[in-house]
Structures are given as C-alpha cells and as structure tokens.
Amino acid sequence: MNLPLQPPASAYFITDDKPPVVSRTLSIVVDNEPGVLARVIGLFSGRGYNIESLTVSETDHNKHLSRITVVTRGAPGVIEQVKSQLDRIVPVHRVVDLTKTATGQGEDGPIERELALVKVAGAGDDRVEALRLADVFRAKVVDSTTDHFVFEITGKTSKIEKFIQIMAPLGLVEVCRTGVAAMSRGKDPIIEG
Secondary structure, three states, rough: OOOOOOOOOOHOOOOOOOOOOOEEEEEEEEEEOOOOHHHHHHHHOOOOOOOEEEEEEEEEOOOOOEEEEEEEOOOOHHHHHHHHHHOOOOEEEEEEEEEHHHOOOOOOOOOOEEEEEEEEEEOOOHHHHHHHHHHHHHEEEEOOOOOOOEEEEEHHHHHHHHHHHHHHHHHHEEEEEOEEEEEEOOOOOOOOO
C-alpha cells in the first residue's frame, strides 16, 4: 500500500505565502481640529504602510468637517484593520474604502483626479515639442518666458505620470502634485446631511 508522501515537519518547508498587495483609496470624514491628521496618519505608519497620496481640506464650513483622502497599498486584511481602527477614533465620522465600494458596484474604481504643475525649460525643437505634447494632454500653460513653461495638468494619476515621463527628455525641471482627490460614483453622499 502506497501512502502519499507528506512533507517533513520542518521549518524549512514553511512557505512564504503572503497575501496580495492591493491599492486602496480611502475617504475619511473628520472634525476639522488640530491633531486629527496626525492621529489618522499615525495608524498607517504604525502598521508600516506608506501613504502614496494624501489630500486634506475642509469640506463643510458650517459643521467644521474635513475630508482626508488617502491612497495606500497593502494586504486587504490589514487595510480593513486600519479602516476599523480609524472608525474608532473620536473625531472620525466615517471611513469609506472607495476602491472596494466601486468594485462592489461593478466599476473600475472611484472618480479620481489629481492636479500637477510641471516646469519645463528648453529651447528650439524641444520647446515646440513640449507645447505640442501639452496640447495633446490638454495641459494649460500657466506661466511662460523665453526659456521655460509651467504647465497645469489635471486628470487621473496615470495621465499625470505619463505626461511627466514624456516631458523628462524635453527639459523637465520641477514637478508639484496635489495628490488624489476622489469621490464615489452615484447620487449618495459619503456622510448624510
């Protein structure tokens, strides 16, 4: 009788199965008060996760509410833990995983936009090509001299990345980005009136 071979009970045969790493966009509605941002961001750094994009702004002046949008990458289970811990912080009113919500509704993702200012210095053909490509990407010239341009471009992060890559050989000098602003699709607000 042949029994199936079992691997030896040794630590050398333990696999390094790691959960997949996913990118998530979280929207967090908080009271607009000192120290809230530090507490929210501390939960990410405490777990060893990097924040790829962070935007914060007051969204309701009457109620003094701000919206924090965070783009991060990590294991889905740990992101869920961070989300539930964020829900327990007193000044946090609501935490929504916009990526997960969009996927649940059959969408590719939430509506995401970013703004970037891109400074390009060049002359001759490079200058003409930079202007032509800016027009293709629908980037606006917001500052110009005889030796440089500053372009303003708005769109998905992938569009911003591509524009920066294309401008690099044409004399890219400096980039300033706002980070991702995101919203779920549909008529329902993130927090009720």
